[in-house]
């Protein structure tokens with residue numbers, strides 16, 4: 001299940017003109033590996049991945065062919081099972097969320113096979129604190145930045161949708177079973193989902209309640225790799241409008 005947190009910022013027209021354009025390095029890709037789980041340990045699974053954390057490189061070894069050189073990939077950041085979500089957030093996500101409060105759009109997209117740790121990274125766990133997810137950290141970050149902003153008002157709105165077998169459903173809508181239509185052209189927003197409900201949020205607590213409500217309406221199943229697999233694409237969209 002890919003997981004997205006799309007942060008969409010709108011500024012007043014006066015401020016928009018003063019925003020510098022985004023540079024060409026606007027897409028950054030980091031990789032995170034997780035430790036072996038109990039099932040994998042029980043069947044004595046081997047680890048075929050190693051990382052050079054300093055040079056942000058991953059090496060994948062072919063099982064049974066240890067003499068062959070590994071496949072090598074370089075990323076903008078590498079995080080192993082020893083790294084907590086806190087570090088990943090501070091290094092890889094924090095600048096993007098910071099940019100949203102300054103008027104830039106941003107998307108955090110978690111991609112990987114079932115059971116690889118996308119939900120663990122994005123939603124996280126409440127204990128230990130260092131493993132709290134990217135999404136609750138982004139909620140806090142946004143509202144802390146808003147509180148610190150002087151002479152500026154923000155309107156923050158959230159929505160929560162799922163794409164499952166190409167059907168789009170509003171997890172916060174009155175009828176969560178209703179399939180929504182994706183429109184490909186909108187004068188300001190480009191692709192948008194017709195009739196998707198938007199909810200004004202004023203605090204971290206309100207965001208958490210909205211998340212919980214949406215999560216209850218998600219489609220979940222199980223796979224051989226993950227008993228709690230969600231098998232869907234989730235998009236949480238935050239729209240913050242800055243009014244001077």
Ligand SMILES: Nc1ncnc2c1ncn2[C@@H]1O[C@H](COP(=O)(O)OP(=O)(O)OP(=O)(O)O)[C@@H](O)[C@H]1O
Pocket residue numbers: 001002033034035037081112113114115116117118119120121223226228229230231
């Ligand atoms: N970095 C990690 N440290 C410890 N445990 C992890 C880590 N990443 C994932 N896990 C554990 O691995 C299991 C699968 O993770 P998770 O549910 O996040 O996978 P997923 O990629 O979201 O899967 P799916 O696509 O099937 O929904 C969970 O039990 C989770 O707690």
